[in-house]
Amino acid sequence: MAANFFHGVEIVTLTVGPRVVRISRTGVIGIVGTAPAADADAFPLNEPVLINGSLSGLSALGKTGTLPLHLKAMTDQSAPVIMVVRVEEGADEAATLANVQGSAAEKTGVHALKKCGTKYGYQPFLLCAPGFTHQRDAAKNAIANELVLVADNLRGFAFVDLPTDFAAAQTYRGDFGSKRIYGHSGRHLISFEGETVPVYASAVICGHIARVHNDFGWWFSPSNHEMNILGVEEPVYYSDTDPASEANLFNEKDIACTIRDDGYRLWGNTSFSSDRQFSFLSIAITHDVLFGALKQAIKEQVDRPIVNSWAEDIAETANVFFRFWKSREAIIDANCAISDELTIGTQIQEGNTYFNIDWAGAYPAQRIQMQTAINNGYLEELF
Numbered sequence: 001m002a003a004n005f006f007h008g009v010e011i012v013t014l015t016v017g018p019r020v021v022r023i024s025r026t027g028v029i030g031i032v033g034t035a036p037a038a039d040a041d042a043f044p045l046n047e048p049v050l051i052n053g054s055l056s057g058l059s060a061l062g063k064t065g066t067l068p069l070h071l072k073a074m075t076d077q078s079a080p081v082i083m084v085v086r087v088e089e090g091a092d093e094a095a096t097l098a099n100v101q102g103s104a105a106e107k108t109g110v111h112a113l114k115k116c117g118t119k120y121g122y123q124p125f126l127l128c129a130p131g132f133t134h135q136r137d138a139a140k141n142a143i144a145n146e147l148v149l150v151a152d153n154l155r156g157f158a159f160v161d162l163p164t165d166f167a168a169a170q171t172y173r174g175d176f177g178s179k180r181i182y183g184h185s186g187r188h189l190i191s192f193e194g195e196t197v198p199v200y201a202s203a204v205i206c207g208h209i210a211r212v213h214n215d216f217g218w219w220f221s222p223s224n225h226e227m228n229i230l231g232v233e234e235p236v237y238y239s240d241t242d243p244a245s246e247a248n249l250f251n252e253k254d255i256a257c258t259i260r261d262d263g264y265r266l267w268g269n270t271s272f273s274s275d276r277q278f279s280f281l282s283i284a285i286t287h288d289v290l291f292g293a294l295k296q297a298i299k300e301q302v303d304r305p306i307v308n309s310w311a312e313d314i315a316e317t318a319n320v321f322f323r324f325w326k327s328r329e330a331i332i333d334a335n336c337a338i339s340d341e342l343t344i345g346t347q348i349q350e351g352n353t354y355f356n357i358d359w360a361g362a363y364p365a366q367r368i369q370m371q372t373a374i375n376n377g378y379l380e381e382l383f
Contacts, residue, residue, distance in 0.1 A: 026218040026289060027080045027210035030113040030124025030156070031203065032100055033070060033131060034089040037062025043086045046108040048116045051082040063193065065089060066131040070203035073130075073190045076228045077207030078214065083124045085112045100132045101146050110146045114153060125156045126209055130200035134161035136168065140175035151180040155288050157271075157281070159184070159202040162255060164234050166246070169255050177274030179284040184256040184268070187233040198233045201258065208266060218289050219330040221282040221364040223256070226263035235260065238267065254279070269364050286331065286361040294318055306348055311338045314355060322359070334359035 035043065042060035043049050051057050051071070061068045067086060074082065087109055090096040102109015110129060117123045127150060132143045147158035162169040162185040169185045184205055187198040209222045238247035238259035247267050250257045256268025271281045278284040297317055304310050318336035325331050335358055342354035 025081065025122060026125045026213045026285065027078070028083065028116075028122050028124050029074065029080050029126045029128070029206045029210060030083045030085070030116065030154075031067070031070065031074070031127075031206070032085040032087060032110050032113070032129040033066035034096065034100075035061040035065035035067040035086050036089045037064050038067075038086055043084065045086055045088055046102065046106075046112045048083040048085050048112055048119060050116075050120050050122070051084055052079075061086070069192055069197065070128075070130040070199055072192050073188065073199040073229075074203045074207035076190060077204060078211035080207060080210035080214075081122060083113060083116045083120070083122070085110070097132060097135075097143065100129055101142050104146075104149070110143065110150050113150055117154075123154050123156065125154070126159060126206040127151055127154075127156050128159045128202040128206050130161065130203040133202065134163060134200060136163065136172050136175070141172070144176070144181065148176065148178050148181050152178075155292050156180070157182060157285065159205050161185075161187070161200045161202050166249065169250070170253050173253055173255055173272060176272040179271050179273035179275065179278035181272045182256065182268075182270075182281050183254075183272060184258070184266075185250055186236060186257055188227075188229040188258065188264075189231040189233060190229055196230055204229060205256075205266060217328070217330060219282055219286050219362050221269050221280065222266050223269045223364065224265055224267065226265050227258070229258075229264050232258050232260070232264065236267075269366050280364055280366075282364055283361045290321075290325070290331070290334075290359070291357075294321060297321070306351070306353060311343075311353070314338075318355075318357065329362060331362060332360040 039060040058068065058071055067084065087099040090099055100109050102111045104111045107114055113124050113127065127147050129143050129147060133141055133147065135141055144158065144160045147160065151158045158181045160181060160183045162172050162183045164186050173183060184201040186201060188201050188204050189196050190199050204227060208225065208227050212220055212222045212225050236246045236257045236259060238261060239245045247257050247259050251268050254270040254272055256266060259265050259267045269281060270279045271284055273279045273284065278287065298314055301310065301314055315336045315338060322331065322334035326333055336355055339354040339356045
């Protein structure tokens with residue numbers, strides 16, 4: 001029965017059924033660095049500035065500091081959306097590192113990247129601070145540690161630079177166990193202001209991953225894709241027939257490198273994750289992309305009445321979403337259903353509900369073994 005009297009034709013829109021789930025951009029880069037000759041109005045200190053992926057807006061940064069050089073390296077790979085945070089160059093290296101590290105409370109340094117969502121509506125997904133994450137003295141690198149904390153907050157990933165020495169790179173790798181950090185050993189060579197100069201690879205890799213995601217899909221590994229660089233500062237020995245090659249030893253320890261094999265290619269699939277379920281970077285990214293998007297889509301269902309149609313709408317929203325990405329071969333399969341075991345009367349009285357999701361991502365083919373055997377039976381087919 002209608003709640004009130006009405007004489008005529010009435011249209012009522014029912015907001016039921018599965019909702020649209022939108023994937024966030026995975027090619028948005030956040031970079032932190034110095035540019036002492038920058039126009040302070042165009043690039044204020046500790047404030048993110050959006051660059052549309054071209055070099056047109058970068059002239060105001062000047063030519064000195066870490067940002068101009070590494071933004072050139074980044075945009076050589078692709079034309080992504082970039083959030084640039086400029087920090088003050090200190091009187092010495094320690095002061096500069098402190099400025100890059102910044103303050104979580106004041107949102108300065110790398111923590112200024114947290115302002116991007118509110119200011120621009122984009123969250124950076126690929127984070128780097130080239131020139132400040134390769135150092136390791138008596139303890140873990142503080143900038144890399146802060147980048148991982150910011151990546152946790154933003155559901156993004158931090159890309160860091162490791163020492164070229166194998167033993168030192170292993171020590172650095174041992175400082176972290178997060179799925180949100182990916183490390184590369186060695187610097188790249190690019191053209192800058194008419195000269196060939198070395199750059200830290202983290203900037204190149206962020207631009208490279210943005211291109212891979214755009215051209216192939218966010219579920220693709222960035223490994224074994226060619227990068228637009230002139231070379232590497234210290235070549236890494238690679239052979240696809242030698243398990244003891246430097247490249248293979250680095251990869252075995254979850255350290256990426258760059259090989260020369262039909263071009264200069266990023267080589268390495270794994271993050272620093274101590275949980276081997278998320279050791280492949282592409283699987284960790286797939287998890288965050290899928291379930292970050294699903295979380296946003298389901299948010300409007302919070303505080304609605306807990307009834308059968310409500311639970312069905314949530315499950316079907318997820319399953320329609322999963323079926324689409326399965327059809328694109330981004331995942332193998334996934335399924336969502338309400339948990340009858342956990343969503344019981346006493347929990348419902350508290351407003352608590354539980355859904356179970358199982359899923360399988362598209363793992364990268366890291367090792368392809370082809371077994372051969374001589375079959376002289378084929379000789380009988382000669383005549």
